[in-house]
Amino acid sequence: MRVLEDILATKRREIAAMRAAPGVAARTATRDVVGALRRAPGAPLRLIAEVKLRSPSAGALSRVLDPAARAEAYARGGAAMVSVLCDAAFFDGAWEHLAAARSRLDAHALAVPLLAKEFVLDEAQLARARAEGADAVLLIARIVPAARLAELAAAARALSLEPLVEIVDERELDTALGAGARVVGVNARDLDTLAMDAARSARVLARVPPEIVAVHLSGLKREDDVRAVAQGRADAALVGEALMREDDPGPLLARLVQAAGA
Numbered sequence: 069m070r071v072l073e074d075i076l077a078t079k080r081r082e083i084a085a086m087r088a089a090p091g092v093a094a095r096t097a098t099r100d101v102v103g104a105l106r107r108a109p110g111a112p113l114r115l116i117a118e119v120k121l122r123s124p125s126a127g128a129l130s131r132v133l134d135p136a137a138r139a140e141a142y143a144r145g146g147a148a149m150v151s152v153l154c155d156a157a158f159f160d161g162a163w164e165h166l167a168a169a170r171s172r173l174d175a176h177a178l179a180v181p182l183l184a185k186e187f188v189l190d191e192a193q194l195a196r197a198r199a200e201g202a203d204a205v206l207l208i209a210r211i212v213p214a215a216r217l218a219e220l221a222a223a224a225r226a227l228s229l230e231p232l233v234e235i236v237d238e239r240e241l242d243t244a245l246g247a248g249a250r251v252v253g254v255n256a257r258d259l260d261t262l263a264m265d266a267a268r269s270a271r272v273l274a275r276v277p278p279e280i281v282a283v284h285l286s287g288l289k290r291e292d293d294v295r296a297v298a299q300g301r302a303d304a305a306l307v308g309e310a311l312m313r314e315d316d317p318g319p320l321l322a323r324l325v326q327a328a329g330a
Contacts, residue, residue: 071124071158072259076211078157079187086192092199095170099181101204101230102250104148105281105304112329113298114148116183116283117321118308119169121153121160125262128160129312135162138317139169143178145321149204151183151306154197161185163200170201183232187211191223204230204251209240210259218247234285241272245280252276253283253306273301291327298328 105114119135119142122128133141139150152169153161166184173180183204184197189212197205205224209217221231225248233249235241236258244252254276256269264287276282284297284305297305307324311317 071262072211075155075158075187076189079155079189083190083192086196087190091195095199095201096174098198098203098228098230099179101149101181101183101232102281104181105251105283107303112325113294113302114304115146115294115321115324115328116149116151116304116306117142117145117147117311117317118151118185118306119153119161119165120151120185120308120312122158123309124158126309129309130315132315133317134168135165136168136172139182140172140176140178141317142311142321143173143176143180145318146325147180147321148304149181149183151185151206151308152202154184154186163196166197166202167200174201181230184229188220191220194220194224194227194229198227198229202229204232206234206253207231207247207249208234208259209243210234210236214243214246217243221247221249232283235272237268238272238275241275245277249280251281251283253285254302255285257286270300276301288324291323294324294327 119138142150152166153159154163155161181203184202185206207220224231232251232253233244234253235244236255254269254272256266257264273282281303282301284302288307289310314320
């Protein structure tokens with residue numbers, strides 16, 4: 069719990085500075101996130117590949133590819149969406165990484181949506197995500213009251229950002245649905261304890277209504293992991309540290325994409 073508390077305390081300081089900074093104009097029209105992530109019956113599981121240079125649990129990850137080059141490799145390798153960590157203090161991320169990824173994908177006409185992965189507490193963060201080229205933004209149900217989650221989700225949609233609402237249990241699923249979420253991510257890792265619970269994740273994913281895009285978050289490392297998730301309710305799944313440990317993520321991503329359709 070202490071790590072999450074420290075992250076949120078840092079976010080509050082960052083938000084104060086962000087509010088005082090001049091606004092940045094939004095980029096071009098956003099891409100269809102729901103369409104990119106939803107899978108039809110019998111279709112392959114969609115994969116979200118993550119750009120993350122460090123994590124509190126895993127430490128430093130590969131930096132052979134810069135964030136823009138890694139985003140391009142993911143897009144060319146079959147990722148349905150690319151997630152970019154924007155937190156600097158705990159993940160060595162940056163808003164500039166998101167902007168660089170957007171510029172690289174656009175330069176190569178790779179129409180893959182980008183998810184701004186951040187600990188969002190304030191509308192200023194949403195505006196920054198939109199300005200730097202995000203198509204979707206992570207909203208974590210655990211870190212804000214239910215009414216505030218609904219406000220942030222509405223503010224994101226007003227900016228043409230798709231909220232991906234992260235939850236861990238049935239209560240938070242009800243909160244996400246109450247906030248009007250169209251994309252719900254079920255984290256197999258509990259943010260309070262950092263413990264993994266694949267059985268809980270599968271149980272909660274099974275309860276996501278069919279009209280909502282369901283995303284499995286955390287814990288996927290090998291082809292068998294992807295195959296197991298693909299056999300369940302999820303439309304999509306995020307792969308982070310496993311790909312980030314690879315200096316060249318292409319071969320592993322290719323195997324995971326193949327497993328997603330098995």
